[in-house]
Amino acid sequence: MVCAGVLRGLILFCLFFSGVWGVEKTLDQNTLAPAIKFLRQNYQPGQNQYAIAFNAPVDKCADYLDNNFLNRYPGRTVKNALNSAGRLYKGQKLIAARPKPIPDTKVNQHSEYLLMNVPSVDTSPMKELLGNDNTGCVVFYTYNSPCTSTCTKPGGCYSIIQALDMFKDHKGPKAFVFTQVWKYDCDKDISTNLKEVLERVPLYRCKDNNNCVACTANNLKDCM
Template sequence: MKFAVFLSGLLLLFLLPDWTESVEDDSVNINTLARIINFFEQNFKRVAAGDDYPLQYAIAINVPKDQCQQNFNLNTFLRKDRENAVEVKKAIDDDSNGLYEGQEPRELIAAGNRRVKIKKTYKIHSESLLLNPVDNSPMTNLLNKRKGDSCSVFYTFNSPCVQTCLDAKGPYNIINALKKWKEHDGIKAFVFKNFWEHDKKKDTKDLQTEFKQIAAHVPLFRCVSENECYACNGEGNTPIDADCLPPPTTTTPPEMINSEL
């Protein structure tokens, strides 16, 4: 019996490196992901003129797979687009278009918001600008530039809004685009940092349902600093992790209000 256990242990040790490599091949390294998102924030973050108030923007990349794993190399990461950071920010700050589609060989696309007016003026959000129309979007074109051993990351500063981006019946929803992205080979990560201001006070159960629409197609993450990223989970019956949801709002009971008067 001991001999059989010994042999089983040897077999496990023999297979473990290949198993570890296969897991690494299929998923983003979360510490590397934090560094990538921090790179976006350092180089492409939008701020309001005059007061540096952060503004919504989104970025997507499609890079060699090893750039999302432990051997991430900042010196070679997005070299061409990094050198054009001023052009990227100029393009996404222009709300008449709000779109940057990258230099060849294309590895990066980015968007701010686009102001349009039909019957009234409104904004098309950056997520929709990058992901629609589904079959000929900037994201589809970016993914077509590199297939197979690639890593595609979509980062939005604020979480996709429930009212438009995650409304499956709305004209600017991103759900069908996520289904399309799911078909692409390689590592994938959909990442956000903050919560869209109008969704912060929504019921947590509602946001669970909305965010699971993303996780059903691509892995969902929240990255809040260069050292802090969370895997949101949410696949199948798995709930969205608490770190990827706003803290529950608390209301003061009426009797407590009266006692303080």
């Protein structure tokens, strides 16, 4: 005979993994909204562009994403790293970057590129973060949408498109999130570029009012 407490636990366990995540294991936009708000309040270096990603234990990603596991990463510590010459913070469960000037040029390595491609895709901070927990909830957040001139330019030297393939192998819930369209792309149709992202990882936009929407193949222009 199975005692009532154990039976109840088994039922909840089954409901959690069959109902909350379903087959696709995607994050709900209502779950993402407070998480993105937390990231911006604690880690955003002013109004500057930055990208940040975390890999949370899956049991902290039910109806509300529990941010307590991030308490080991104080905002001041992360911001100090982002404002340093390296423009990079690397923790076991959280990584972040700001655009980094390339010496003797007027060009920056963009924050998304620094997290996914440097020093290489296979040895990047993002690849390592994903490998720390292959079933965890992974959220990659960039304040501005990845730019069309470099980040999402197919075949470009500083493109992140191929690097995004690393998300396909991740078994847990995952999301790529941005807040505003990069200012130099505001007069462009960036739906084709966003589609490249969407084909590799679920895509969301969380605006400044903390309203999040899931970007799909049918509403990419609305997400702009």
